[in-house]
Amino acid sequence: xxxxxxxxxxxxxxxxxxxxxxLTGTVAAIERxxxxxxxxxxxxxxxxPGVGFVVYPELSWRRFAAxxxxxxxxxxxxxxxxxxxxxxxxxxxxxxxxxxxxxxxFADTTTAGRQLRGxxxxxxxxxxxxxxxxxxxxxxxxxxxxxxxxxxxxxxVTGIDxxxxxxxxxxxxxxxxRGRA
Numbered sequence: 001x002x003x004x005x006x007x008x009x010x011x012x013x014x015x016x017x018x019x020x021x022x023l024t025g026t027v028a029a030i031e032r033x034x035x036x037x038x039x040x041x042x043x044x045x046x047x048x049p050g051v052g053f054v055v056y057p058e059l060s061w062r063r064f065a066a067x068x069x070x071x072x073x074x075x076x077x078x079x080x081x082x083x084x085x086x087x088x089x090x091x092x093x094x095x096x097x098x099x100x101x102x103x104x105x106f107a108d109t110t111t112a113g114r115q116l117r118g119x120x121x122x123x124x125x126x127x128x129x130x131x132x133x134x135x136x137x138x139x140x141x142x143x144x145x146x147x148x149x150x151x152x153x154x155x156x157v158t159g160i161d162x163x164x165x166x167x168x169x170x171x172x173x174x175x176x177x178r179g180r181a
Contacts, residue, residue, distance in 0.1 A: 001046075001047065001087060001088055001089045002046065002089065007046060007089060009043045010042075010043050010045065010046070010051065010089055011089070013041075013042055013043055013051070014051070014084045014089065014090075014091055015084065017081045017084060017091055018081065019081060019082060019083065020080060020081065021080070021081040022078055022079070022080060022081075022098070023037075023039055023040075023041075023042075023052060023078070023079055023080075023081055023091065023093060024039070024040050024076065024077065024078045024079075025037040025038050025039040025040050025042070025050065025052055025076075025077060025079075026038050026040075026050075026074060026075065026076055026077070027071045027072065027073050027074060027075045027077060028049035028050040028073065029048075029049040029050065029073065030067045030068060030071065030072075030073060033055075033056075034053055034054055034055045034056060035053070035054040035056075035059065035067055035071055036048055036049045036050035036052065036053055037050045037051075037052030037053070037054065037077060037079065037093060038050040038051070038052070039051050039052045039091065042091070045089065045090065046089070048088070048090065050090075051089075051090055051091055052079065052090065052091045052093045053085065053088070053090040053091065053092055053093065054079060054092075054093045054094065054095055055092070057096075058079075058082070058092075058093065058094040058095060058096055058097070059071065059095050059096060060095065060096050060099070061096050061099060061101055061102055061103070061135045062102070062134070062135040063121060063122075063131075063137065070095075071095070077095055078095075078098050079093030079094055079095045079097070079098060080093065080094045080097035080098055081093060082094050082097075101165075102133065102134060102135035102136050103135070103136050103162075103165045103167070104162065106132075106133050106136045106167075107160050107162050110157055110160065111157065111160075112157050112158060112159060112160065113156065113157065114156070114157045115154060115155070115156050115157075115172055116132045116133075116154075116155055116156075116157065117132075117152060117153070117154055117155075118130035118131050118132035118138070118152070118153055118155055118169075119131050119150060119151070119152055119153075120147050120148065120149050120150060120151045120152075120153060121137055121149060122137075122149065123147070123148075123149060126139065126141065127139045127140050127141040127142075128140045128144055128147060128153075130153055130155055130169060132155065132157075132167070132169070136167065137167065138155065138157070138166075138167030138168060138169040139166070139167070139168055139169060140153075140155060140169045140170065140171060141168070142170055142171055143171075144171050144175050145175070153171070153172065153175055154171070154172025154173070154174055154175055155169040155170065155171060155172050155175070156169065156170045156171070156172055157169060158170045
């Protein structure tokens with residue numbers, strides 16, 4: 001992409017940033033691999049539409065189908081600076097780091113054994129993912145019977161891993177009968 005000698009202003013800007021620093025800018029482009037942000041105080045990038053870059057997982061704590069569900073070109077955003085990507089000469093940002101983590105708030109008020117209702121968000125080979133609170137999903141590994149994305153289920157919390165942000169669930173008592181006639 002070019003070294004310090006080729007782009008001295010860009011290198012100086014990026015090297016002066018500190019992890020955790022809040023940067024603002026405008027969404028310049030949305031690509032299949034992430035979102036470019038034209039930073040307010042940053043110089044122009046020699047190749048990309050912005051010096052800031054956000055990978056999809058750093059856009060939001062919540063599951064989304066497309067980046068446009070979270071941001072649009074022209075939208076003003078603030079992101080936490082994560083790292084200087086020296087290979088691409090860009091500031092890696094996190095938009096979700098500027099928002100409260102819904103998982104931690106959920107974990108503050110929930111304990112193992114609690115029964116909840118939730119909506120199926122994903123069927124996968126490892127189990128069924130169920131959203132039990134806004135932005136909080138858990139995995140049910142035990143068989144549930146037939147269910148589809150969008151179905152409402154009764155589940156029981158079996159484990160909460162705050163560090164790994166993982167919620168394990170079991171089917172609620174009535175869900176073991178699902179799919180049996």
